[in-house]
Amino acid sequence: MGRYVVRRLLQMIPVFIGATLLIFLMVNVMGDPIAGLCGERRCDPATAAQLEREFGLDKPVWQQYLTYMGNLFTGDFGTAFNGQEVTELMATAFPVTIRLTLIAILFEIVVGIALGVVTGLRRGRPVDTGVLLLTLVVISVPTFVTGLLLQLLLGVKWGWIRPSVSSEAPFDELILPGLVLASVSLAYVTRLTRTSIAENRRSDYVRTAIAKGLPRSRVITRHLLRNSLIPVVTFIGADIGFLMGGAIVTERIFNIHGVGYQIYQGILRQNTQTVVGFVTVLVLVFLVANLVVDLLYAVLDPRIRYA
Amino acid sequence: MRGATHAQWIVCAVAAALTATACGGGDGGGGSGDAGAVLSASWGDPQNPLEPANTNEVQGGKVLDMIFRGLKRYHPETGEAQDMLAESIETTDSQNFTVKVKDGWTFSNGEKVTAKSFVDAWNYGASLRNNQRNAYFFGYIEGYDRTHPEDGGEQSADTLSGLEVVDELTFTVKLSQKFSTFPDTLGYAAFAPLPQAFFDDHEAWVAKPVGNGPYAVDTYTKGSQMSLRTWEDYPGDDAAQNGGVDLKVYTDNNTAYTDLIAGNLDLVDDVPASQLKNVESDLGDRYLNTPAGIIQTLAFPYYDENWNRSGSEKVRKGLSMAIDRDQITETIFARTRTPATDWTSPVLGEDGGFQEGLCGEGCEYRPDEAKQLIEEGGGLPGGRVTITYNADTGSHKDWVDAVCNSVNNALDNERACTGNPVGTFADFRSQITQQKMSGPFRAGWQMDYPLIQNFLQPLYYTNASSNDGKWSNNDFDEFVDQANQETDTAKAVGLFQQAEEVVRDNMAAIPLWYQNGSAGWSERLSDVKLNPFSVPVYEQIKVS
Numbered sequence: 001m002g003r004y005v006v007r008r009l010l011q012m013i014p015v016f017i018g019a020t021l022l023i024f025l026m027v028n029v030m031g032d033p034i035a036g037l038c039g040e041r042r043c044d045p046a047t048a049a050q051l052e053r054e055f056g057l058d059k060p061v062w063q064q065y066l067t068y069m070g071n072l073f074t075g076d077f078g079t080a081f082n083g084q085e086v087t088e089l090m091a092t093a094f095p096v097t098i099r100l101t102l103i104a105i106l107f108e109i110v111v112g113i114a115l116g117v118v119t120g121l122r123r124g125r126p127v128d129t130g131v132l133l134l135t136l137v138v139i140s141v142p143t144f145v146t147g148l149l150l151q152l153l154l155g156v157k158w159g160w161i162r163p164s165v166s167s168e169a170p171f172d173e174l175i176l177p178g179l180v181l182a183s184v185s186l187a188y189v190t191r192l193t194r195t196s197i198a199e200n201r202r203s204d205y206v207r208t209a210i211a212k213g214l215p216r217s218r219v220i221t222r223h224l225l226r227n228s229l230i231p232v233v234t235f236i237g238a239d240i241g242f243l244m245g246g247a248i249v250t251e252r253i254f255n256i257h258g259v260g261y262q263i264y265q266g267i268l269r270q271n272t273q274t275v276v277g278f279v280t281v282l283v284l285v286f287l288v289a290n291l292v293v294d295l296l297y298a299v300l301d302p303r304i305r306y307a
Numbered sequence: 308m309r310g311a312t313h314a315q316w317i318v319c320a321v322a323a324a325l326t327a328t329a330c331g332g333g334d335g336g337g338g339s340g341d342a343g344a345v346l347s348a349s350w351g352d353p354q355n356p357l358e359p360a361n362t363n364e365v366q367g368g369k370v371l372d373m374i375f376r377g378l379k380r381y382h383p384e385t386g387e388a389q390d391m392l393a394e395s396i397e398t399t400d401s402q403n404f405t406v407k408v409k410d411g412w413t414f415s416n417g418e419k420v421t422a423k424s425f426v427d428a429w430n431y432g433a434s435l436r437n438n439q440r441n442a443y444f445f446g447y448i449e450g451y452d453r454t455h456p457e458d459g460g461e462q463s464a465d466t467l468s469g470l471e472v473v474d475e476l477t478f479t480v481k482l483s484q485k486f487s488t489f490p491d492t493l494g495y496a497a498f499a500p501l502p503q504a505f506f507d508d509h510e511a512w513v514a515k516p517v518g519n520g521p522y523a524v525d526t527y528t529k530g531s532q533m534s535l536r537t538w539e540d541y542p543g544d545d546a547a548q549n550g551g552v553d554l555k556v557y558t559d560n561n562t563a564y565t566d567l568i569a570g571n572l573d574l575v576d577d578v579p580a581s582q583l584k585n586v587e588s589d590l591g592d593r594y595l596n597t598p599a600g601i602i603q604t605l606a607f608p609y610y611d612e613n614w615n616r617s618g619s620e621k622v623r624k625g626l627s628m629a630i631d632r633d634q635i636t637e638t639i640f641a642r643t644r645t646p647a648t649d650w651t652s653p654v655l656g657e658d659g660g661f662q663e664g665l666c667g668e669g670c671e672y673r674p675d676e677a678k679q680l681i682e683e684g685g686g687l688p689g690g691r692v693t694i695t696y697n698a699d700t701g702s703h704k705d706w707v708d709a710v711c712n713s714v715n716n717a718l719d720n721e722r723a724c725t726g727n728p729v730g731t732f733a734d735f736r737s738q739i740t741q742q743k744m745s746g747p748f749r750a751g752w753q754m755d756y757p758l759i760q761n762f763l764q765p766l767y768y769t770n771a772s773s774n775d776g777k778w779s780n781n782d783f784d785e786f787v788d789q790a791n792q793e794t795d796t797a798k799a800v801g802l803f804q805q806a807e808e809v810v811r812d813n814m815a816a817i818p819l820w821y822q823n824g825s826a827g828w829s830e831r832l833s834d835v836k837l838n839p840f841s842v843p844v845y846e847q848i849k850v851s
Contacts, residue, residue, distance in 0.1 A: 035740050036733030037355065037440065039363045040751050041765070041773045042740050044443050046435050046457050054438065083356040083513065084529055092530065156569045163565045164557070167531035255562040257531050264558070268699055269354060270733035 001298075004306035008294070012287045017069075019283045023276050024065050033057070033270040037081060055079075055273075068276065077280075078273030080266075086277040089262055094281070096169045097258035100250070101243045103171070103178030104185070108236055112186045116193020116232070117225060123198050131194075135187035147180040147253040164255035174256070181250040185239050192235055196228035203227075229300055237293030241286030245279075343550040344850035345536075346832060348574035348843065349563035350554035352530050356513050359499040360432030360439040365753075369842050371496040373535055373552065374415075374518035376543060378406065378425070379494035383847070386600070386654050386757035386839035388491040391543070392420065392500070392519075394476070396493070401485040401794050408476045414502040415523040415538045422478035424500035430454070430466045431506070432497055441497040443772055444755075447489065449481045485792040487799050488758055495756050521547045521846045531556050547846040548834070564827070573832055573850070576843050578825040580702050583641040586827060594827045596643055599841035600654045600754035601822035602762070603644070605694065605710075606776040607815075608744040613688030621684030623814035624669050626692070626747070629677035629717035632670070635709045636820050639702070643825060646670070647818035650807055651762040652754065654839040660759030660800040666811055666818060674717035681718065688746075691723050695748040697735035698728035703749060710819075739775050750775060750816065757839050759803045763787065767810055776816065783809040 034048050034057065043051070052058045056067060071078065077086035119128040138146075154176065155163030165173045200206060201224060209219045248260035259278055266274030297304045353367035359375060362368055378393035390396075394407035412420040431437055433445035435455045442455050449469030456462060469481035482489060492498070500519065505512045515524050521543065522535040536551035555572070557563040560579045566572040568589055578586055578594070586594050607614045607623060614623075632646035645653070649665035668676075681687060694711060696703040704726065711724035718724075727746075729735040739748065752773070754761045764787050765771050769779040783806050790802035810816070824841025831851055836844045 030731055031734035032737035032740075033733050035737035036731070036735075038736075040736075040753070041363070042736075042775065043440065044455075044457060044772065046455055047438060047440065047442055050435060050438050082352070082354060082529070089530070151565060156565060159569065162571050163569045164562050164571065167528060167555070252559050253562065255557050255559065255566075257556065257558070261558050265352065268731060270731055 001306050005291070005295070008291050012291075015287060016280075016283060020069070020276060020280050021065060023279045024068065024272070025061065027267075027270065027272045027275050028061050028064075030270050033081070033272065036270060055081075064272075068273075072280070077277040080274050081269060081271050086273050089274065090277065090281065093257065093259050093262045093278070096256060097244055097247055097251075097260070099169065099171060100174050100178055100181060100247060100256065100258060101240060103174050104182035104243050105236065105240065107179055107182040108186050108189045108239070112189030113193050113225075113229075113232065115190040117197055117220065119190070120194040120197025120228075121201070121220070123194075128194070131190065135190050138183050138187040143180060143184060144249050144253060146183055147177075147250055150176060150180060151253060167257060169256055169258070177250050177254040177256060180253075181243060181247055185235075185243070188235060189232055192232050193228065196231055197224060200224055200228050226300055230297060233296050233300065234293055237289050237296070238286075240289040241282060244285055245282045341550075341850055342537075342548060344831075345551040345553060346549055346573040346848060346850050347553040347555055347571075348845070349557045349560065349567075349572060349576060350533065352556050355440055357516055358439065358513065359428065359501065360437075360441045360444070360497045362496060363440050365840070365842065368496055368840070370516070370524075370533065370535075370554070371499065371518075372520075372840075372842060373522040373845055374516060374520040374524060375496060375499040376412075376518075376520050377494055377496070377499045378408070379490065380545075381494045381757055381839065383836055383838040383844040385656065386659070388494050388756070391494070393490075393493070396490040398490075398794075401487040401489075401792060402482050404480040404482075404489065405473075406478050406480060408478075410476060412519060412542050413540075414500075414504075414517055414519045415540075416502060416504055416517045418502045418504065420500050420519055421475050422472045423475075424502065425498075426470045426472050426478050427503075427506065428499060428501035429470060431501065433467055434465055435462045436465075444492075444495065444497040447482045447484065447486050449483045451483065487791060487794050488760055488796070491758055492756050492761075521545060522551065525551070545846055549846075549848055549850045552845050567827055567829060570829065573829045574826065574835065574843060574848070575828070576824070576826045576837070576841070578827050580640070580643075583643065590827045593830070593832075593835075594825070595835060595837060596823050596825045597837050597841075598645060598653045598821055599824040599837065600652045600757055600839045601841065602647060602650065602652055602752050603819040603822060604647075604650070604750045604752065605747040605817040605819065606750035607747050607778070608742065609777045609779070610742050611688075611745055613745075616685075618684040620813050621680045622687060623684075623817065625677045625680030625684060626714060627669050627677075627814060627817040628671060628673045628680065629714045630710050630817070630819070631672040631713045632820060633672065635706060635713065639705050639709055640820075643823045644820035645823070647820050650810055650816070650818050651759055652821050654754075655757055655759055655762075658797075658800070659757060660762075660803055660807075662804060662807075665804070665807060669811065669814060670818060672713075677717045678719070687723060691720075691725070692746045693725050693727040694746065695727040695729060695735070695738070695744055697730075697732045697749070699731050704728060706819075707749070742777070744776075747817070748775075751822075754840070759800055759807075760787075760790070763803055763806055763810070767806075767815055778813075778815045780809055780813060780815070782806075783815075 034051050056064055079085055115131055119131045122128050151163050154160045161176055206224055209223045244259055248264050251258050251260040263278050351366040354364055355361050357367055359371055362371055376391050379388045380391040381388055392409050392412055394409045396404055396406050398404045408422055429445055432439045433442055433451055433454045445451055448467045450467040453464040454467055472478045502517055504517055515527055521541045523538040525534040525536045527533045533554045537547040560577050563575045564579055564582050567575045609615045636644040636646055648670050649662050651661050653661050655661040694707050696707050698704050707726040711726055714724040715721055765773040767778055767783055768787055769784050786802050786806035790799045793799040793802060824837040826835060826837055826843055828835050833849045834847050838844050
């Protein structure tokens with residue numbers, strides 16, 4: 001187990017370096033960021049040169065990358081064009097997005113798995129068909145449509161919520177955006193759980209458990225569900241990173257100043273430091289989430305062992 | 308906002324769900340013009356650090372306009388430059404100016420505004436060391452080439468030799484050339500005075516700017532909100548009619564508009580294009596749509612042989628005549644743009660140099676003549692044109708496609724004109740500065756100050772700062788030089804108009820339309836106006 005974790009952690013290093021290098025190159029391909037800094041007007045050459053020097057843009061890309069990585073290990077993520085430290089931006093953006101992601105994940109786990117269990121146990125019944133249809137609708141409608149529609153109905157027409165989230169972005173204001181963000185994944189979780197439950201319901205160990213006279217609830221939670229969760233856990237694990245990075249649409253609709261907003265701004269203003277900094281952290285989140293998922297397998301199914 | 312806590316908010320939601328009663332902000336009030344009430348307004352995150360000489364976009368400019376007053380101020384309605392802190396600005400030769408500052412002005416931290424406040428601020432702005440984006444505004448002042456060597460050489464002075472403090476409230480300015488309208492440029496935010504606190508602790512100042520305007524910054528959370536409160540001891544006669552303004556950052560103006568409709572926001576100063584058809588029914592007369600000092604044009608790359616040969620002016624004029632401005636401004640912009648008939652802006656007024664119809668038939672939609680002209684001029688280079696634009700902001704794609712459609716119809720050629728989108732503004736700008744354009748490209752111009760000079764010289768003078776197409780014409784340059792030397796304003800304006808005629812005769816750039824500013828507001832507000840820069844005149848807004 002220990003050796004497995006160490007090996008996995010070591011594998012992260014090349015993935016991490018490769019990912020950051022790719023992003024660094026991609027942002028650099030987009031052209032000269034200084035050119036956009038002075039609006040419709042050309043920056044005067046002397047100021048432009050001075051700014052380039054300040055942001056280290058006058059050096060070749062490989063050297064910029066090395067300097068960047070060097071600084072990274074001392075916790076220096078560089079400075080955005082408006083003079084703010086990127087770490088400062090992260091300190092304000094990440095807590096918000098983490099709250100949003102937490103709510104989304106909670107929805108996925110609680111609602112998604114519950115619905116999946118219910119439908120999986122009642123295959124072919126009206127409940128099952130109903131939920132299947134509903135999830136199909138949710139999957140096929142794009143997030144921004146759901147988001148804008150709910151915002152209009154709940155926020156403007158009925159006045160139940162505020163259409164935009166305040167800058168503090170507390171949990172209660174994030175419930176609706178969280179649900180919108182989770183919606184598509186939620187539908188997938190439901191469907192995955194349903195199939196998995198329906199399949200395992202006929203397996204030998206479930207029949208044995210029932211034959212032993214165990215109470216139905218125990219059979220379902222300890223035996224059936226536990227074994228059926230492996231594909232679901234894999235999905236949710238991968239989804240954490242996806243939700244954090246993919247929140248751009250939801251964050252825009254509800255005016256949430258989180259990670260998606262910062263990355264979007266960074267790309268528009270072609271701010272290498274912001275984009276690379278945020279994506280670097282997201283890559284780390286992705287890698288760690290994947291590791292946790294892999295470790296969870298063993299908890300769910302003891303037959304899976306790590307050498 | 309308005310004091311509803313989150314607990315209240317939930318109760319509201321539940322109550323609303325149960326009884327279907329509206330649960331507004333609970334702001335109470337009534338009556339009109341509560342001088343202590345605070346309004347909330349939409350805002351965008353400023354792109355650069357907030358310093359007077361470092362802010363060149365609308366969002367940062369908004370704040371500077373609230374917390375600073377300079378020597379001059381542009382009248383919110385007429386755009387005329389009027390004395391603000393200036394007691395007098397005198398000159399005999401249009402090159403040496405003596406500026407007297409009014410007595411009795413202070414910064415909101417109590418420091419007195421003196422001649423030194425201006426001289427220090429301008430020296431700071433001009434110094435290359437400080438990386439100020441607007442440094443070129445000080446380019447006319449003598450000694451600029453030493454504090455800000457354009458050729459990339461070493462900076463050999465920290466202060467402008469043309470500035471000299473005479474006594475506490477007097478200083479002199481020596482320009483490197485004659486510039487008769489120089490005093491009128493001094494209303495621009497870059498020329499604002501700075502307190503000593505700015506130089507003593509720069510970081511603290513940028514975190515919470517201190518100025519001498521009707522508002523003072525109360526709190527500033529970068530990227531999300533700035534709260535400005537009325538400065539009680541403000542000595543000017545344009546003191547704020549409300550208690551303050553909370554500027555809230557919106558990532559999307561659609562969300563801001565939704566918030567306005569839902570009653571969570573008081574003022575939106577950029578109604579999204581997609582909402583224009585609803586705005587009448589949503590807001591009624593609480594909506595404003597007035598011309599601003601912005602003109603959209605198509606510029607040409609004169610560094611490209613194809614656009615710089617004899618006869619190509621006919622091609623350019625032909626292209627211009629192939630564009631149906633009326634239809635495009637109506638269908639795509641819902642009349643929030645006005646078809647352009649000259650190269651300046653209506654906000655200048657007749658006296659300021661705006662001349663309706665100066666462009667003449669060149670800006671009228673005449674498809675047949677257009678086709679003929681282009682043929683006479685040797686046809687489109689390579690048989691077709693591409694219009695380059697940035698696709699990330701605005702609705703540039705929509706109108707470029709429409710313009711191309713119009714050109715294609717006029718020329719009876721499906722492939723005569725195509726749009727060439729560039730992903731980001733930064734990339735678009737960098738392609739322009741690297742002179743990579745091969746055909747016409749989008750060029751928007753928002754004035755710095757309401758002067759005809761500002762619409763012509765930076766854009767069309769040989770090697771001027773925003774002459775992106777590298778157009779060059781001796782006659783034009785001559786008229787501009789003469790105009791700048793002319794001390795009589797009316798005569799100077801006349802000379803600038805003659806220069807503009809040179810632009811017209813060569814169709815140096817195709818004028819498309821003047822852009823309007825728009826604003827929508829809640830029932831709590833009254834007296835909302837937009838100034839010629841399309842920024843709300845915050846201090847005049849009354850809150851009930």
